[in-house]
Amino acid sequence: MELISLTIKGILLQDDSLQPYLIMQSFEGNRILPLSISASSASQLILQIENAEANHSGYFLSELWNKHHFLLKQLLIIKGRNYPYEGTLHYKKGLRKHRISIPISSGISFAIHQKVPILTDISNTLLLTDYPIYNTNLDWERGNLETIDSFRHDQPFM
Structure with missing residues (x-):
């Protein structure tokens, strides 16, 4: 498994369904x-990224984490059993290492709040050169995902 670090690039709405x-x-x-x-x-996530609100799941998880002296190491995004992708938090308590599954959006919110790496296997990602819309004049605020679908990628991501 070759892990790569990820950062949030943006949030897009699909044109026809308005799915974020x-x-x-x-x-x-x-x-x-x-x-x-x-x-x-x-x-x-938008409110959290813009630091507009401390009332998000990452904030509440952080409070709990700090109260029990857990040390979060990373969020790993993996292919899921029940959903296309799931999050796995890797953390330590004392000398013991633990991991726990978490919904993807809550995990990302928590990882942002705790300032820890967000990782995934390189096989889960799409190469930008395969999708020209991302290389040319994509407007991240009004972009679309029409060119990314399960028919153009060997494994569906949704």
């Missing part, structure tokens, strides 16, 4: 991971 997608991008900038999220999760 969180676009995660590799630090090198050549790979993306589009994640389908709910409208409320999209709103929550």
Whole structure:
């Protein structure tokens, strides 16, 4: 498994369904991971990124984490059993290492709040050169995902 670090590039709405997608991008900038999220999760992440509100799941998880002296190491995004992708928090308590599954949007919110790496296997990501819309004049505020679908990628991401 070859892990790469991700950062949030933006949130897009699919033109026909208005489904929000969180676009995660590799630090090198050549790979993306589009994640389908709910409208409320999209709103929550936008508020958190803009530091507009401390009332988000990452904040509440952080309070609990700090109270019990857990040390979060990373969020790993993996292919899920029940959903296309799931989050796995890797953390320590004393000398013991633990991990726990978490919904993707809550995990990302928590990882942002705790300032820890967000990682995924490189096989989960899409290469930008395969999707010219991301290389040319994509307006991240009004972009669309028409060119990214399960028919153009060997494994569906949704």
